[in-house]
Each structure stands twice: as structure tokens, then as C-alpha cells.
Amino acid sequence: MRNGIFHLVTGTALALALSAPSAYAQKKYDTGATDTEIKVGQTVPFSGPASAYATIGKAQAAYINMINDQGGINGRKIKLIQYDDAYSPPKAVEQVRKLVEDDEVLLTFQIIGTPSNAAVQKYLNGKKVPQLFAATGASKFTDPKNFPWTMGYNPNYFVEGRIYGQYILKQYPNAKVGVLYQNDDLGKDYLNGLKAGLGDKASTMIVGEASYEVSDPTIDSQILKLKSTGADLFFSASTPKQAAQAIKKNYEIGWKPVHILDINATSVGAVMLPAGAEASKGVISVNYGKDPLDPTWKDDAGMKKYLDFMTKYYPDGDKNSLFNTYGYSTAQLLVYTLKQCGDDLTRENVMKQATSLKNVELDMALPGIRVNTSPTDYRVNKQLQMERFNGERWELFGPIIEDTGAAG
Incomplete structure (x- = not known):
């Protein structure tokens, strides 16, 4: 997104501007992005003591498959690479290094769990690789001053x-x-x-x-x-x-x-x-989200989209699981953010767009709850209901x- 505003442009200057190649129109890529693909990586506890969270990763992969079937993001398919970290910090370090150094992902997304995110935070910030929408609400993951490349998703x-x-x-x-x-x-x-x-x-x-x-x-x-x-x-x-x-x-x-x-x-x-x-x-x-078991949302448009998604793309998943609604919502926000990046798929711009979200309404958010972020407030979810x-x-x-x- 561009923040510049032209206060006055003469007709001649405008004509020249339209006829000349614009610097803003040029495609910009970092490692992990091309004309056809955006590589995103994450670790998920598919095994181990927190394996109940495994379905989150499965729902996210299903959502990405849906987006790719619809043509991807600005013509690019998302390649989501997932590894099992068993909710083990040493394993998370090993797998995240593999994602960054071998798979060469543009960003990490929704690494699940506080211990795993803590284990890789300094590494990812040192490499200037986005640790985007980390699945944790610990305070250290919404600290732009000390960790500008880390952004937690969960309520703090x-x-x-x-x-x-x-x-x-x-x-x-x-x-x-x-x-x-x-x-x-x-x-x-x-x-x-x-x-x-x-x-x-x-x-x-x-x-x-x-x-x-x-x-x-x-x-x-x-x-x-x-x-x-x-x-x-x-x-x-x-x-x-x-x-x-x-x-x-x-x-x-x-x-x-x-x-x-x-x-x-x-x-x-x-x-x-x-x-x-x-x-x-x-x-x-x-x-902060709608519960599929709550009859209040029986005729809700966002709920219908979610249920249709589950039926087609994750039929083996429990449509009533809040973990699956969470997976759906986080993947939806990832897609929204990447769309905002346009053809500037640099790591710096990914963070710029993620930290300037304005009144984003997700399908499964409770009415009145919107996502707002800024360069000084990385918190995605600041509104809750008992x-x-x-x-x-x-x-x-x-x-x-x-x-x-x-x-x-």
C-alpha cells in the first residue's frame, strides 16, 4: 500500500508519469517469492503432548488449498511447507532452520505454541524472516522494539x-x-x-x-x-x-x-x-470468534462460508472444533495480508502490511471485533467477550x- 499523496500534478506531468515505467509497478521479491509462487513455512505439533493442536495446521493447509484452487494470490500459488516439531523447542529450532535455509521460505506463519516460538524468535529476527501471526499470546511476541520481525496472533x-x-x-x-x-x-x-x-x-x-x-x-x-x-x-x-x-x-x-x-x-x-x-x-x-455449536450463528454468512469450506476441503475435520475455526481465521488473515503486499513480496513489505491492518473483519470473528495493528502495536486480537x-x-x-x- 502507498502512503504518498500527490497534492498537485499538472496535465503534462501526469501524462509523462503515465507513459514512463513506474518504479512502484516493478515486482519486488525476496527469497521465497516468484511470479508464480509464495513459499510459507510452519511447524505444528502433529505429535507429542500438544498434538490436540495438530488439526489447526490441517485446517490451515486446507484453506491454502482452497485459495490455490481459486487462483492463488495475485496470480501466485501459496506453497505451505509444514513440519512436525512435537511441541519440542529443540525440534522446532531444527525444523525452522530447515524452512529458512533449505526450503528458503519467504516467511514463517503460525508456528504453534509458546515454547516453539520462543526457541526460534532470536534466530528469525536475526535472519530478518517474518515470524508472522505466531500461535501464542505471550508478551514477548508482541514486542516490536526488541523483535520487529515477530508478530503474535493470539490475544495477549x-x-x-x-x-x-x-x-x-x-x-x-x-x-x-x-x-x-x-x-x-x-x-x-x-x-x-x-x-x-x-x-x-x-x-x-x-x-x-x-x-x-x-x-x-x-x-x-x-x-x-x-x-x-x-x-x-x-x-x-x-x-x-x-x-x-x-x-x-x-x-x-x-x-x-x-x-x-x-x-x-x-x-x-x-x-x-x-x-x-x-x-x-x-x-x-x-x-473472540463464533462457535459453530452456537445456534446464534445458524444463518450467519461467515459461518456458512466456514462450514462450506470444511465440507469441501477438510471433510475429515471436526467442523465444531474451535481449533479448526482458529485455523480458518488465521489462514484468512495471512491471505489478506499477502494480497495487500501486491507485487512487493519482500519480507520488509510483508511486515509493513501486517503491522498496518485497519478494521479487518474475519468471517469467524464476533460481530464488532475487528483487526487493527500498527508499527507500535503488533497485537492482532485486543477485543474479547466472556x-x-x-x-x-x-x-x-x-x-x-x-x-x-x-x-x-
Whole structure:
């Protein structure tokens, strides 16, 4: 996109300008882009402890296939190269190096998971390769000053945690809070955001904290520890496997605190129902996208496009999975951004377009939620709405919440 404005052009000058080859019309390419192709790379946990996220990568690949069938982007087909990193940082480093140095991709897209993104962030920034729409909301991935080539997609974990803290203060001001958190940037950002939201009351309201490692087989001991503190509000800053374990364990031992769960672990098919419909009932979280299980969107145009896509391009996928709606939305934003690049497919211009998105409405975003970014604010999703699980699906409640405060 061009920002220059011609205030005054004479007829002669205009004629000359139209007859001369324009510098802006020339095609510009970096490694990974040609007249016919745009190479994009990502790592996905197709195996390992976070393999529930594998379907995200499959939905994204299906979306790219749809776009290619429609003629691609400005006449170019997207070649999406995916590798399994098993949610292992060393494996992610190995695979991302392969993408950049052997496959020579123009950019990386939606590398999944906080640990994997953290492991490759310095490398990609050193190489000046876009780490675009990374599938994480940790604060370090929306830090343009220190990491100008990295842009996270997920709602900022610190900000989301702060929203929960403010919600608790308003609705449960006398709560005794127990926190389960993943021992990495994801969990720590949520914990710090929660404390920021609770403000001066954090030290007295939080009566217990327990962390776990992604590789831990269960979190039973952590749940028992938190129950023993007398907590009557439980905040789980976790990923799908441990989130489901916590819901199930709480139910088994008869612990019934108010349960708040982070957005990353709200999949009905991968978390809520495996944990048990009755056990999951009443869990609270946030969302920014439409849920296929919610009859509110039965006649929604964006929902119909998504369902048609799933039927044709990913028939084996669960159309009701929020992971698949997420994959669809992220791929849609990638395509929008690359279209904005026009014939200037340089890495610098990819970042320029990604950091100047204005009022972009995605098919699966909740009404009123739009994508806006700037060179000083890399956050893609800053608007959220509270929701509660009713045993079958999530039900939205309250207004759209926009938090534009510091991202940690």
C-alpha cells in the first residue's frame, strides 16, 4: 500500500508519469517469492503432548488449498511447507532452520505454541524472516522494539489474565483464588496478568499457586495442593491436555470452585467433552470468534462460508472444533495480508502490511471485533467477550471487552 499523496500534478506531468515505467509497478521479491509462487513455512505439533493442536495446521493447509484452487494470490500459488516439531523447542529450532535455509521460505506463519516460538524468535529476527501471526499470546511476541520481525496472533496472555483479574474483582471480590499454570511464558504471563488485574488485592486473594511441566503425565498432585488451600475460585492457565485433566480431577474429588480457563484450552471436542460434559459445566473463559455449536450463528454468512469450506476441503475435520475455526481465521488473515503486499513480496513489505491492518473483519470473528495493528502495536486480537460452558456449548455473556493497556 502507498502512503504518498500527490497534492498537485499538472496535465503534462501526469501524462509523462503515465507513459514512463513506474518504479512502484516493478515486482519486488525476496527469497521465497516468484511470479508464480509464495513459499510459507510452519511447524505444528502433529505429535507429542500438544498434538490436540495438530488439526489447526490441517485446517490451515486446507484453506491454502482452497485459495490455490481459486487462483492463488495475485496470480501466485501459496506453497505451505509444514513440519512436525512435537511441541519440542529443540525440534522446532531444527525444523525452522530447515524452512529458512533449505526450503528458503519467504516467511514463517503460525508456528504453534509458546515454547516453539520462543526457541526460534532470536534466530528469525536475526535472519530478518517474518515470524508472522505466531500461535501464542505471550508478551514477548508482541514486542516490536526488541523483535520487529515477530508478530503474535493470539490475544495477549498478560492482557487476558488482567481481564480475568478485573472480572474476579467485580464478580467475586471475596474469592480465595488458586492458580494452576504451565511453567513457561504462557503460564507465567497469565499469572502476572491475573495479579495485575487483581491489583493491590492479589497478595491476599491468591491463596495458592501450582505449576506443571508440559511433559508431566498428570497434574493430580497440583490440584490436590490447590484444593487444600481452601481456594473457592480456580484459574487454570494451561493447554488442552492439562486443562481436561484439571476439570476431570476437580469433579472426581468433589471440588467445585468457580473455574476460569484460558482461551487456549476451550475446545469442546478436545477439552470440555473429554473431561466430561457434567464436569465442564459452568467453566468460564473468553472468546473472540463464533462457535459453530452456537445456534446464534445458524444463518450467519461467515459461518456458512466456514462450514462450506470444511465440507469441501477438510471433510475429515471436526467442523465444531474451535481449533479448526482458529485455523480458518488465521489462514484468512495471512491471505489478506499477502494480497495487500501486491507485487512487493519482500519480507520488509510483508511486515509493513501486517503491522498496518485497519478494521479487518474475519468471517469467524464476533460481530464488532475487528483487526487493527500498527508499527507500535503488533497485537492482532485486543477485543474479547466472556463466555460460560453449559455442558454442551459455550454461551457468550456481557459486552465486548477491549483492553488497550500495556501488553505486559
